[in-house]
Amino acid sequence: MIRILLAEDQAMVRGALASLLGLEPDLEVVAQVGRGDEVLAAARVHAPDVALLDIEMPGATGLEAAAELAAALPAIRVLILTTFGRPGYLRRAMEGGAAGFLIKDAPAADLARAIRRAVAGERIVDPGLAAAALSEGESPLTPREHEVLAAAREHATVGQLAAALHLSHGTARNHLSSAMRKLGAASRAEAIRVAERRGYL
Numbered sequence: 001m002i003r004i005l006l007a008e009d010q011a012m013v014r015g016a017l018a019s020l021l022g023l024e025p026d027l028e029v030v031a032q033v034g035r036g037d038e039v040l041a042a043a044r045v046h047a048p049d050v051a052l053l054d055i056e057m058p059g060a061t062g063l064e065a066a067a068e069l070a071a072a073l074p075a076i077r078v079l080i081l082t083t084f085g086r087p088g089y090l091r092r093a094m095e096g097g098a099a100g101f102l103i104k105d106a107p108a109a110d111l112a113r114a115i116r117r118a119v120a121g122e123r124i125v126d127p128g129l130a131a132a133a134l135s136e137g138e139s140p141l142t143p144r145e146h147e148v149l150a151a152a153r154e155h156a157t158v159g160q161l162a163a164a165l166h167l168s169h170g171t172a173r174n175h176l177s178s179a180m181r182k183l184g185a186a187s188r189a190e191a192i193r194v195a196e197r198r199g200y201l
Helices: 009-020 036-046 062-072 086-093 108-119 127-136 141-153 158-165 168-182 189-196
Strands: 002-007 027-033 050-053 077-082 100-103
Touching: 002 009, 002 036, 002 108, 009 027, 009 108, 009 127, 027 036, 036 050, 036 062, 050 108, 062 077, 062 086, 077 086, 077 108, 086 100, 100 108, 141 158, 141 168, 141 189, 158 168, 168 189
Parallel strands: 002 027, 002 050, 050 077, 077 100
Antiparallel strands: none
16 A cells, blocks of 8 residues: 655645545555645654645745655655746755655646656656746746745735844845845735745745
């Protein structure tokens, strides 16, 4: 049996996925969590062969949880299953050690096959998404620009942003301006939208 840990914050979706996978004779869902920061602990307890992770979860994203698993329990094969087929997410998932990146609207039979292929050592990526990721390239943002733009989602003013990141007002403003320029955005809000759409944030 292939043992599966399922991480999905929407209880109905999580239950449906568990039921679908449970119909396969060689697959068994041994753990279910609704938060990204619960993934590693559940994996330590239940020793799954595969971790099937959503991206958008409270506590930690699926991408962050995948990186934690890769560092602590590298034998576990990680598959990202998401609604958001964004090239930037795909690139970050692969760099974080994921074995595959799947979109939720794929047929259930495809998911079961992908799990088996991951256990066999293959990498599984939607071809169209892979092509888009290659054509779009890596994020143009520096680590500090990424940090500042991500924090800007939660802080209304540059002063609040600077205080939260322990930066001077001018430094925070400069990083925001640089990120906006690189993303071709006319405002901070537009820069955040562009970065999220491309999967940089």
